[in-house]
Amino acid sequence: MDRISVICAHIPGCRVFADIGCDHGYCTAYVLEKGLCERAYVSDISAACLKKAETLLAAEIAAGRCVPVCADGLDGVQDADCVLIAGMGGEEIVRILSRAPLPERFVLQPMHNVEKVRRHLLARGAHIEEDFTFEDGKFYDLIVGRAAGGDAYSDFEYRYGRDNLKSPSAAFLRKLRKEADVLREALAADVKREQREALLERLHESEAIIDAIEERL
Ligand SMILES: C[S@@+](CC[C@H](N)C(=O)[O-])C[C@H]1O[C@@H](n2cnc3c(N)ncnc32)[C@H](O)[C@@H]1O
Structure with a gap:
């Protein structure tokens, strides 16, 4: 499945949907076409996008x-009960979320710094319903959840995503193998001693998770 289709398949039914950093607007087109919301916002900080x-x-x-709203983050879309933020860096997603109450439902697809997004959500009392890696040429992470309910993650879950550890997919295993190859x-x-130790530690951690997943297959 392509990236947009995976995101769309995880958008819950809601009253008011907001697509923050909408760019092309494909996800909102899907939500409206499928009747998943009564109305929607498409918002982007760039007028051209x-x-x-x-x-x-x-x-x-x-x-x-x-x-349509041309604004930074959630400005101007405060009545949305489901918010999608996809294709942005994790730090930018955290900055956007920090400036407003957490949306009742959220679907987030950070491009990197995913751990920071997970930590931000749980620190604010959110509940994460789905948190997994998928593949469409590159590897992506999707986080789906609710503002309320609370949750607790282990350090490993913060680093790798809960569903990836509980029920690992072939895509997650491929991602780990690729990361291990890069580390090797x-x-x-020719790397400095301290750097070597840090790389070795990460490699051993990846290898341990790969072994544990392979044993379960
Ligand atoms: C790579 S595109 C992703 C488009 C679409 N969401 C997707 O996943 O395919 C990132 C979009 O986010 C917009 N953007 C970046 N920072 C933003 C912010 N703080 N508030 C709103 N939009 C932002 C950019 O202008 C751009 O259109």
């Missing part, structure tokens, strides 16, 4: 079912 969604969703906008290559190069 937002224009793409406005073009795609012109009919929905004209019908009043979709409202780095270790084969």
